[in-house]
Amino acid sequence: MTRRRVLETAAFGAAALAGSRPAGAAQAPNVVFIMADDLGYADVAAYGRPDLATPHIDRIAARGIRFTQAYANSAVCSATRTALITGRYQYRLPVGLEEPVTTRFAGGLPAEHPTLPGLLRQAGYRTALVGKWHLGSVQDYGPLQRGYDAFWxxxxxxxxxxxxxxxxxKPDLWDGDLRIEEVGYATHLLGERAVRTIAxxxxxxxxxxxxxxxxxxxxxxxxxxxxxxxxxxxGSNLRHFDGGTQATYRRIVAEMDTQIGRVLDALEANGVAEDTIVVFTSDNGGERFSDTWPFTGRKTELLEGGLRIPAIVAWPRRLKAGAISAQPMITMDWLPTLLSAAGAAPDPAYPSDGIDLLPILTGQAPERPRTFFWRYRANDQAxxxxxxxxxxxxxxxxxxxDVVADPLERANLKARRPDDYARLRAAWDTWNATMLPERPDSFSETYTGGQLADHFGAGGAPTPPRPALAGEAPR
Structure with a gap:
């Protein structure tokens, strides 16, 4: 990051702050948005996993609201992250058609598209990303070009x-747009950087x-x-099909939980815990060692296990502690919700496909039914x-x-309730016509029986996804 950019960013932030709130107004809440990667619905003790202790994630739940019907926008990571940062269905943008972005993808988020960090920065926030980006190259489509003041x-x-x-x-650790080298376990390094960023x-x-x-x-x-x-x-592509155990997986999650505890302690030590919104969630359903009970399916699948995720939000100043919400919600809801909490709103030229959950979370509005749509190229899923x-x-x-009565998705009701089946299928077709069409050259990740034994029937999609090119690896 150049000195000129630092000065320009500081000046822009100060101007935005001056213009966003009248003198004497209460400061907007801070926001710490914590996203795990490939964490299954039940991989947190608060969601029922009996063999895994997550005391610090559970601390967030004890101080806030735990969703029991939270969905990811996609069954894979970068597509969901597109929806998170834009507040819209990822299928509206070419980058969102990648399932996920690979080493050969040269694009990213369009410069003109508003983003969650960018809109918050306009509202006077200091914005930072610590950890995973996965939405385009650092040089052309990186976090510093899409709304973040700092990236590590x-x-x-x-x-x-x-x-x-x-x-x-290739080495892939960055401080802003500068490639760096650090010694240490990645989860620990991210926790340390987050604590320093808060201070x-x-x-x-x-x-x-x-x-x-x-x-x-x-x-x-x-x-x-x-x-x-x-x-x-x-020297491998890191997919590690010959490694891992349940004990290893539990330890990986536990190390992340410990770093989350450090972040929560930092908020307390800096005197801002009461006025900070803390969100914890995952980018999609769990993978091979995850617990997705009571659902079936995994990452890359539109069964509930590939889409249902833990989601917790705490804001001690405004939200009830230790509450449980059955309100269906989805990743793209976070943009309008967090903007609302900050006293801001989505760009009217790019309206969110999500909703502001704040009235429901504060008890000013009742929970209500929702309608969500998905598609996934591999195995021709909708x-x-x-x-x-x-x-x-x-x-x-x-x-x-009926995924409330039958979360395992065992009883196929399409012949028993033909009118409902026809109605939903027609509605999906109508919605799909408003999105970008699927592209045969986009990547779509899947697993085969040769990789995972429980996928013995998968891999022969009617429209198979484009095979990986030489030197290309899923990210």
Missing amino acids: GFRGGTIDYFSHRGTDG ASVKAGRPFFLSLHFNAPHWPWETPDDEAESRRIA AMRDGDLKYLKIRGETFLF
């Missing part, structure tokens, strides 16, 4: 926890927005004691939830489920 983390889909190299084998933000005297996007518990399967394993798989009903298509087979 990695631009791809994952890094080795010790070497900090990506799936292409610096409080000292600056402005409300702050910190995105803390961990790579945990994404593969490769490495705990702080597994540096030898890191050396063993060096899904729609309307109230308690869900339409689902996988490889030409179609289903209708």
Whole structure:
């Protein structure tokens, strides 16, 4: 980051702050948005996992509201992150059609499209991303070009926890637009940087927005004691199909939870815990070692297990502690919700496809049914939830489920309730016509029986996804 950019950013932030709130008005809440990577719905003790202690994530739940019907915008990471940062269906943008962005993708978020950090910065916030970006190259489409004042983390889909190299084998740790080298376990480094960012933000005297996007518990399967394993798989694409155990996975999650505890302690130590919104969630459903109970399906699948995620929000100053919400919600709701809390709003030229959840969370409005749509190229998947009903298509087979009464998606109701089936299928077709069409050259990740034994029937999609090119690796 150049000195000129630092001065320009500071001047812009000061001007925005001066123009966003009248003199004497209460400061807007700080926001710490914590996103895990590939964490399953039940991989948190507060969501029922009996063999995994997550006391600090549970602290957030004890001080706030835990959603039981939270969805990711996609069953894979960068597509969901597109929806998070734009507040809109990812299928409106070419970058959102990548499932996920790979090492060969040269695009990213359009410069003119408003983003959550950019809109908060206009409202006077100091904005920072610590951790995963995965929405385009740092130089052309990086966090500093899309609304963040500061960035410390990695631009791809994952890094080795010790070497900090990506799936292409190249170093992928950055401070702003400068590639850096650090020694240490990635989860610990991200926690330390987040703590330092909080202290610096409080000292600056402005409300702050910190995105803390961990790579945990994404593969490769490495705990702080597994540096030898890191050396063993060096030079691979890190997918690590021959590694990992339940014990390893539990430790990876526990290390992330410890760093989240450090962040919560930093908020307390800096005297801002009461006035800080803390969100904890995941980018999609769990992968091979995850617990997705009571759902079936995994990452890359539009079954509930690929889409349902833990989601917790705490704001001690305004939200009830220890509450549970059955309100259906989705990743793109965070943009209008957090902007509302900050006294701001989405850009009217780019209206959000999500809703402001704040009236519901504060008890000013009742919970209400929602309608969500998804599609996923691999295995020709489509899904729609309307109230308690869900339409689902996988490889030409179609289903209708009541996902409240039947979260395992076992009882196919399409013949029993033909009118509902026809209505949802037609509604999905109407919605899909308003999105960008799928592209045959976009990447779409899937798993086959040769990789995961429980996927023995998968891999022969009617319209197969584009195969990876030479030297290309999913991120």
